[in-house]
Amino acid sequence: MSFFPMPDYKFKEILQVTPQFLKEEGIGCLLLDLDNTISPYGTSGPTERVLKWVQNMKDGGITLFIVSNSRSSRPAIFANAMGIEYIDRAKKPLTDGVERAIMRTGATKEGTALAGDQIFTDVLASKRAGIRSILVEPIKLSNPFFVARYIIELPFRRERKRRDD
Numbered sequence: 529m530s531f532f533p534m535p536d537y538k539f540k541e542i543l544q545v546t547p548q549f550l551k552e553e554g555i556g557c558l559l560l561d562l563d564n565t566i567s568p569y570g571t572s573g574p575t576e577r578v579l580k581w582v583q584n585m586k587d588g589g590i591t592l593f594i595v596s597n598s599r600s601s602r603p604a605i606f607a608n609a610m611g612i613e614y615i616d617r618a619k620k621p622l623t624d625g626v627e628r629a630i631m632r633t634g635a636t637k638e639g640t641a642l643a644g645d646q647i648f649t650d651v652l653a654s655k656r657a658g659i660r661s662i663l664v665e666p667i668k669l670s671n672p673f674f675v676a677r678y679i680i681e682l683p684f685r686r687e688r689k690r691r692d693d
């Protein structure tokens with residue numbers, strides 16, 4: 529069952545996750561997917577809202593770290609703008625990138641969660657790495673492939689919802 533990609537927590541958007549919530553759950557390190565979690569594909573940098581959220585997280589003592597599958601320069605650009613570290617080409621759902629990120633932060637697995645918008649990359653990587661997972665809704669389903677993938681994920685998303693009710 530531990531490999532069943534069931535998220536531990538669900539939020540509509542990453543900006544709803546607060547330092548208070550993470551602290552109550554014993555999470556001091558939050559690994560972040562980039563595309564469709566922090567920002568839609570194709571954008572050139574974080575919004576003001578995202579930057580405010582990052583500052584609030586830092587003020588609350590939360591370590592943030594981008595773990596992205598992207599092969600573009602976007603993870604570096606976003607991480608630089610947000611003042612945090614990053615790993616690109618992470619190959620989620622493989623765990624190597626996630627494990628390297630945790631090592632670089634010095635956090636424990638118990639105290640780490642990964643937030644992302646995809647069940648079969650982000651949530652599955654979290655499960656396999658033995659950390660908790662936070663699933664968010666994709667910011668923007670901008671092309672048919674994303675829509676198709678989202679539809680495939682729907683039963684998993686609903687299952688989580690039912691358990692929460």
Ligand SMILES: [Mg+2]
Pocket residue numbers: 561562563564565644645646
């Ligand atoms: Mg994503």
